[in-house]
Amino acid sequence: DTGVSQDPRHKITKRGQNVTFRCDPISEHNRLYWYRQTLGQGPEFLTYFQNEAQLEKSRLLSDRFSAERPKGSFSTLEIQRTEQGDSAMYLCASSFTGYRRKDEQYFGPGTRLTVT
C-alpha cells in the first residue's frame, strides 16, 4: 500500500460550477478526514468518518459542501455552486483507531482547487 491518494491533484473551475474530489485512504484505516488549507495557513478540519458513518462536521462545512464514504473505503467531497472563497488545498487523511491504539493521521497529497 502506497498511502493516501487523492484525485484530481489540481482542479480549475468557474464560479458556480460543482466539483467533486475523491480520496482513497490506506486500506486498513477505519477513519477518514477532510481538511482545507488556504495559503499561509495550517489545515482546518472539515469533517471525518469512522467507517461509513460521518461523525463530525465543522462549522466551516456549509450546506454547499457534502461528503460521503458509502462503503467505508474511499470518500468523495462535493462542493456545489463554487465560490472564489472555496479556492484552497483540500487534504484527505486516514487513520486507524482501535483498542489501545491512538490514531495517527496520514495525509494524501491534496487537491488544489482554483475557482475563477
Place this chain on the structure above:
Amino acid sequence: AQSVTQLDSQVPVFEEAPVELRCNYSSSVSVYLFWYVQYPNQGLQLLLKYLSGSTLVESINGFEAEFNKSQTSFHLRKPSVHISDTAEYFCAVNTGTASKLTFGTGTRLQVTL
C-alpha cells in the same frame, strides 16, 4: 477547545546551524502532539509524535521535540540543519476524546548556504 500557537512564521538559518521551531498549545485535557512537514506542493508528512511515555521524541532524520506539560510546549529542534530541511513545519494537537487535529499556522524553515 484546543489551540496551537506557532509564533515564528519564518525562520531563516544557515546550513549546519542548529534550529528550534516553537510550538505552544492550549487544552484543558490531556493532549497528543504532532509535528508535520510540508514540502512545496505536497501534502503533510508526519515527522514525529508524542502520545505518551518519554517526553523526548525523535524522528529518523535528526529532528527531536520535547513535550513540556508545565510550559504547554512542544518545540522542535535539530542540532544541524541541511538544505533539504527547507519546508513548512506544522505543529498539531488532538485530545483523547477529539479526533480532529488542530494545527498551528506553520513555520517556514528556510535553510541557506
